[in-house]
Amino acid sequence: MEIPIIKKDVIIVGAGLAGCAAARELKKSGKDVLVLTKLHPLRSHSGAAQGGVNAALSEEDDIELHMFDTVKGSDYLADQNAVELMCSKAPETIRWIEKMGAVFSRRGDGKIAQRPFGGQSKPRACFAKDRTGLTLLQTIYEQAFKEGVEFWDEWYVADILYKDGKAYGVVAYNLRDSKPAIFNAKAVMFATGGYARAFKINSNAHANTGDGLSIFARHGLPLEDMEFVQFHPSGLAGSGILISEAARGEGGKLYNSKGERFMEKYAPEKMELAPRDVVSRAIANEIREGRGVGPDNMAVYLDLTHLGEEKIMERLPELRDLALTFLGQDMVKEPIMITVTAHYSMGGIPVDIDGHVRKNKEEFVEGLYAAGECACVSVHGANRLGANSLLEALFFGRHVGESIAKDLDNISFEEAQKIEANRMLEEMEFLLTNNGKESTAQLRKELQDSMFENAGVFRTEESLIKQKEKLKELKERFKNIRIEDKSKTFNTDLQEAIELGHMLDYAAFIVEGAIARRESRGAHYREDFTKRDDENFLKHTLAYMDEEGNITLEYMDVVLGKFEPQERKY
Ligand SMILES: Cc1cc2nc3c(=O)[nH]c(=O)nc-3n(C[C@H](O)[C@H](O)[C@H](O)COP(=O)(O)OP(=O)(O)OC[C@H]3O[C@@H](n4cnc5c(N)ncnc54)[C@H](O)[C@@H]3O)c2cc1C
16 A cells, blocks of 8 residues: 655644644744644643633732642642742733633733632632633634644544654544545654543543543553543533533532532532542532432532522533533523533643653653643642643643754654554554454443542542453454444544543553552542651652563652642632
8 A cells, every 4th residue: 555654853642732733833943843633623622621721810819829839639649840930820821812812701900800619819810701722712713824834634543653762753544535645744742632531420521532542652662640520510410511610619509308508518619619639539529428409319409599690601501501401501591510521631641840751750752742632741639729731731832842842953854654644544453453342432432431430539459450351351252343334534433442542541551540540639539548648659650561560660750849748628
């Protein structure tokens, strides 16, 4: 088969906020950059973000407080050098995107309005109604496009070109006709987003299947802190579709079946605006102890009726629409039913603050970068605060773009060989021709159900070991897969099977990291080890997968700083 080799200075995989911001920066500095994305850029999950983006902008706020809130929210696992960089650049990042055309909601005096979010000492989230992500994504995509960045959408990247600690391109196929191509470059950046699709109830787009992580892991590269998956307190009952934290920020109250405002028990000071891990565990506990509402008593009430129609329509119009469409409940007139939903990936590809990808604790891979939700730079540590990740994606996307531009002259160009596409071609051939009995949909369902059950909000040694066994079983059964569509045109059967393979791989990292972490910290809650254990676990997990799929762990120091670890109370 003829396989074209396309040569560029830089290849970026992913066109969400992080990918677009990096691409614009690189193009502006005169580099030849190409963005590959399996979706149209504007369909990236960044566009679904509702609530806001943080910056200490107002007179009453300051950067140090933003840093402190972020480090405390992270349960002290965040690297404080990364937090300092991001928080100190946040105001400038907002002004930068605003000058490029993002229209933020305003206060009466014309300044940018900011709403309170969980775990923040001040109202800090800048927003565009409840369509913040879409506003930001449209702006940065438009600006990257204006600069002349080349976007190739509906290209699925399935492998990297990697040898001896150096990356020099990617292997991809065109979703339209399944034709492969090699993209050969001096530098490659991944901005492929999050991995919460491994859980049954989740708020993520269908595309958030953690491809980038598993692609790296299959080359023996490490993944960091994968056990930390954030469960958001408010997904719509049943579907898990997100009802942004903005709903609580604007004054939403939570009630159980007895009409009790139960947050009084769990976080008497911050109440509904405690951080997400705290509120999620409170909701899950109310449900578990039989005080849930709705079908199977698997939800609690979120009441916004006291805000009145005018405020709801001004501040939360999308949320009202979502609850009406997917639950048939009108938040103007009645409380709506919500439940805990898998939402955000704190773990990911280990990078330093300039986006260089780690090969191990000491070394970095030449020519390989990552930013946004797929990366773990670690600004969120064990728990992300709401409205900090749009900031992360925008700021680090741009910053890593600059960092690549600086490095580029010192990176040598390695010629790609056509045989390097074989790994992807063999995978495609196997999936298209294997005549087994298992279906992608069934295996994915069992993966998502069991992950939610055994590696979800509450975890124990027993549930995690059970999950490890389940994943082994699913991986074995995956070898016996059969896909029905054998065609070459928009073969979504094939794509979903490749994505399932990725999900099975990174799910094993979540479980393995969680088994070993015998403590509770941030989003990782062990019922058999309910306390945080700084003596043994104030450290990042680095995990590696071998050819047989076995995972080994090592640990890396947290970059501490001026904020000493304290008990986390709200
Ligand atoms: C419903 C929802 C609401 C949210 N609300 C907020 C909020 O209010 N505030 C906040 O701070 N954060 C919020 N977040 C989190 C935040 O939106 C994300 O962390 C952030 O937008 C991620 O940006 P990204 O650029 O890293 O990735 P994404 O925007 O997810 O983009 C990933 C890109 O990678 C591409 N890609 C992936 N795999 C491949 C592959 N194999 N081949 C080719 N391309 C690939 C995709 O096509 C896509 O373009 C929310 C998240 C969700 C799910």
